[in-house]
Amino acid sequence: MADAKLKAAPDAEEAAGDKKKSKKLLIIGAAVGLVAAAAAAYFMLFAGGGEEKAAPKPGVVAPLEPITINLDDGHYLKLALALQATADAHEPPEGSKALDLAIQQFSNRSVAELSTNKAREQAKKELLKKIEEAYHHDVMDVYFTEFVMQ
Template sequence: MSVTNLAPNATSAAAPEDEPKKKGGKKKKLLILLALVVVGAAAWFFLLKPPAAAPAPEPGETVALEPIQLNLEGGHYLRLGMALQLTADVHEEVDGSKALDAAIDLFSGREVAEVNTGKQREDLKTELLKRLKEAYHHDVLDVYFTEFVTQ
């Protein structure tokens, strides 16, 4: 009977030795997982993080252009005066001919009703600003209408 009693005691004595090994394995897995998370976060921060937005350009000089008359549909016309808000980086004199050409191209031939309403006028102004930014290589920040008379 003593032999039978030794076997269960031996098994019960071996069981506590297995438990610390399992706990040590869990700690290693947890440390490896934590290390992977830290490495992944560092990789995202240094490699995948989107670049910071460029600072907005500072406004500089405003250049007023001579008003022009544009032919609209049906014998009507538009007298358009505008000013260009330039960036502070522009130090030379700006040629307004590109701006006038863009305005003529955009407004000519349109109906009076198309340029008289506030919403459509703002849409046309946004389109004109887009064209001016392209023509002046982003040296124009905004465009202001100093005259806008239809007849």
């Protein structure tokens, strides 16, 4: 006859321990799920994971008087700007901040550094970013209406 091995039934303490382990796993799983759901909700609502923000509608264009900016090696830049306000802006933007930022952006640069279209476009992009922040996104674009180096 084959040796039959009998297995003892788990005692009450082991059964209770297994139940405690399964409850812990259930609680941990629920906590992880809750954290994942909260993170997904955050990204959907605050981090742009939901609908994309609509582009602002253009408002008035405010032309600014030309300014002369000193470049490197005795050269200068005559620059005139126009600021494209958003339709939500309550009044046309006052240009002092934009002109100050333009002076900071272009001062002491070389003529060679600003001679190519690519370099001017890059400088314009950087200037626009600073202007948008300075005007709390009431300005949506900047135009160079005059850009003369000598």
